[in-house]
Amino acid sequence: MGKTQKIAMIAALAVTATTTGMVITTQSASANDKVVKLWVDNKAYKPIVKQFTKDTGIKVDFKIGQSADAQADLKKDPSAAADVFMFPHDQLGQMVQAGLIYQNTKYEKTIEKNQTESAVAGAKYKGKMYGYPYGVETQVLYYNKEKLSANDIKSWDSLTSKGKLTTNLADDGANYKYVPLFMSNGDYLYGKNGESVKGTNFNNDKGVQVLKWIASQKKNKGVIQSTDAASLNKMADGKADAYLSGPWDKVALQKELGDKLGVAKYPTVNFGDGDKQMKAFLGVKLFGVNAQTKNALNSMKLANYLSSDKVQQQIFDKLGYVPSSKAVQANDQVQKDDVAAAVIEMAKPENSVVMPKLPQMVTFWGPSDALINDAYKGKIKSDTDMQSKLDKLVKQSEKSDKN
Template structure:
């Protein structure tokens, strides 16, 4: 999950004032109705959107749901989660009642009145999922999403070249092996912006919702840029972007940073020498601290324009419960956000999943900000990281560059 799509400025008139109010603060009458399953949506027909590759998996889950709820008919349609908000915006009344989407779109959806608050299963979600996933499903203090998976970058490495203890710190990793990663080209922002949070700073505040909450322009931020520049002279760091995987396969590098989406390719490249681990620690000058990554959370949401909110919420809750998350893990490798599902034997046995679960806590990751203004951050942050690494900014200008970055991305 990298970049947000363009901020939504409005939705069609079909959404209606009542739905707008629901998505904002809700009305007591609608909330009461949505929690009374005995009087509403008795014969509902619900449309569900999931990624095309997962339709078959979710069909089996939905079949079980319908056995328990024979009066509710669910139709599954393929629709990519990354573009859910764009597709709903086109015609909310024709869109799915329940849809999957990346959590960093939630701010845009809430502010546009596109998503129905979780009025019925809030406590269930909070009790059953890890804290960071619940945080990602929440906006402006209100829960909207239904988490079903987490993802974050991890470290892949060749265990014929590096031992497990070698990869626990950046210094030993790059002293004993070669790490291929991208500091100097587009996309470095997603990988290395969390360095600032590793050193104690925040991006759009602690919860990713404060427009004026970025504080990179301080001594700790300058330390991060100094560390980034030093990596250009680190013989154990090989600038790698599109060629990172081929460099790993050829032996030019011994490790690289990527997410669970790269698992199959890395296993093919390394064979029996495949290994995965959480991020190492780094030292910006004041001692070792945990290197962090962005955390992405996979969510389902309910369309604010749904005519069947009770049935839609029940479906969203069912397809994200422990059993459903385990089914999706088995079919697609999606790392569960459900606390009990994470303890399942097959989940615990997977090396990549173990690394992602470790990375998904607050010590190891920073929840991708949900603020719509995040779209303005990516370009300027890439420029600062790239230019620092490529020695296009003098050390004397680091603070000024960070001042400008914070100013430009806080409007």
């Protein structure tokens, strides 16, 4: 799952009506407008949708597919697309601006009451509710409990002095893990709420501190530069003791490390003036309703049902998706799952940053990757050069892919 391209980290959960997708229909679906067309990512939803139809009498045309870009799929032919679909929240801004998504006018208060603060933030754009959250996803720290103690992993300095962390600072995808360092140090990416085009302020003293810290890791003997794929191998063969990654690597790491595998929130980092919590990007998994639906009320009812506490618990049981519901997150069964508990901890506002939803993010990723890579490789020699590079990045962050 999207470990080298940030938007793709959660986008793998978006879906499309491809000709190769498996189609399951809960009841005979015709051209009748009373049938709600649904796109989901897994057949585990089949019995859930059947129960919805049984309870409500609303017929559902159920289709399974995969897509890296839900908004692009809707753009192709909105009238032929699903009424209800899954998508990663970072695509919300593009969808709203393109007029692709129906505003959640009926269940906003329910979502605000039942879902976590971060999930609510991910479902809104410019103050209006559009999405129906059904899960959250963020990276955590995996570590070998035979090599590192729970105390060892509390700070980056302790972690990398007592063990070896395998991570990517020099290749594509470094931005997803390390752009949040700027927010860890008090800066903003597209403003406090991630929706202000001119709200990025990395080009200050705090930003320079972050680049200098990144550059210093080249000489840190406890940091092993590696791709994500190679990092898994290094964890498996004992050459590395810790790794920053998400729930998608849980099964592979458990298979290799078994009971030795530990999971925790990110460590603290010190940029020069005290320890600060290292933050990660947070993704919110959403259901949305097609703006061109002819079944707005039924579609909203289905989207709300699929994001309900009952369904979130069922999907956690079947697929392990970490819930966004406050009640389900507090469930003992969820809390006993080490990865889910760590993701829930990281998903708190003090530990993570909700991925900005602005379309400008598309053009931000490339320059931010290059900046982090060059800083780590020692290609940016002075504070003055770092300031200049940050000034350029901030200007680039304001451009859209249409500029």
